[in-house]
Amino acid sequence: MKPIKKSLLVAYLLVVILHLYAIIVGDESIVRFTKPILMPLLLAFVMRSLPSTAYRLPLLMGLFFSWLGDILLMHQTDNSLFFVFGLSAFLIAHIAYVWAYAKAQGKSGIPSVYKLGVSLVFLGYAGFFVYQLWADLGEMRIPVTLYALVISAMLSAAAFRLKATTAESFRWVLLGALCFALSDSLLAVNKFSEAIPNASFLIMLTYTLAQGAIAWGMIKYQNYDDAKRVL
Numbered sequence: 001m002k003p004i005k006k007s008l009l010v011a012y013l014l015v016v017i018l019h020l021y022a023i024i025v026g027d028e029s030i031v032r033f034t035k036p037i038l039m040p041l042l043l044a045f046v047m048r049s050l051p052s053t054a055y056r057l058p059l060l061m062g063l064f065f066s067w068l069g070d071i072l073l074m075h076q077t078d079n080s081l082f083f084v085f086g087l088s089a090f091l092i093a094h095i096a097y098v099w100a101y102a103k104a105q106g107k108s109g110i111p112s113v114y115k116l117g118v119s120l121v122f123l124g125y126a127g128f129f130v131y132q133l134w135a136d137l138g139e140m141r142i143p144v145t146l147y148a149l150v151i152s153a154m155l156s157a158a159a160f161r162l163k164a165t166t167a168e169s170f171r172w173v174l175l176g177a178l179c180f181a182l183s184d185s186l187l188a189v190n191k192f193s194e195a196i197p198n199a200s201f202l203i204m205l206t207y208t209l210a211q212g213a214i215a216w217g218m219i220k221y222q223n224y225d226d227a228k229r230v231l
Contacts, residue, residue: 008045015041016208023201035074038208039067042215049219055103058096059218065093066211083191084143090184091147094154097214101157101173104221108164118159119152126152129185136192144188151181165221172217179210 015034022030043063050056072086126148130137137144158177161170183206190199 005045005048008041008048012038012041012045012212016212019208020201020205023204032074035070035204036067039063039070039211042211043067046215046219050222053103053222055100055218055221058100058103059215062093062096062100063211063215065089065096069093084140087143087147091150094150094180097177098150098154098157100218101154101161104169104218105161105164108160108162110160110162110164114162115156115160119156122152122155122159123149125181129188133188133192140192144192147184151184155181166223169217169220169223172213172220174217176210176213176215176217179206179213183207183210 015038019031019034019038022028022034043060046056046059046063050059066089069086069089072082072089076083076086130141130145130148133144134141155177158174161173164170183203186196186199186203186206190196190203196202
């Protein structure tokens with residue numbers, strides 16, 4: 001790994017640690033300073049690590065709209081509309097990730113029954129989750145339902161890459177997708193249903209792990225591209 005790329009990755013990890021530490025000790029000034037620079041660091045790392053490929057643009061879009069969502073959600077206590085706008089930004093980010101996953105894969109040869117089963121599992125989780133929160137969602141029922149459906153699509157798209165990429169790329173991207181869903185689930189329960197102990201820490205821990213794992217896994221798809229060119 002070249003020095004600049006390594007420095008950007010290290011910087012991201014260090015800011016993640018500082019951000020999580022600030023949450024633990026309750027230093028809101030550091031939290032508000034570190035959160036807006038997390039995604040730009042990861043975005044810069046991806047830009048330095050990936051050539052101009054078909055999946056580079058949607059991956060960068062996913063990171064950009066995630067950053068926009070981070071900024072908007074930081075102001076949700078000032079105006080409830082910021083939560084809706086933040087949710088919309090993350091919805092676009094997930095759609096961009098679905099696009100990126102579809103571009104960063106070859107022919108898998110996995111049976112259709114696997115894809116159907118995976119889709120039903122993730123769709124079932126989304127449906128069950130929304131059902132559990134339904135009574136508490138109020139006017140957010142439709143936006144949250146739509147968001148849950150997009151999350152299930154993002155999870156399915158990550159799982160569909162089985163045997164269509166390197167094992168390393170598949171595992172990292174799927175881990176990232178699962179952590180993203182977990183982070184969003186924690187956020188939704190904490191906001192709409194009941195307070196979760198150490199919610200902010202757990203949400204950001206799973207979120208930063210998710211974004212880092214997705215970016216790393218997508219970068220590792222280059223190994224699959226290189227192998228195809230050799231063959």
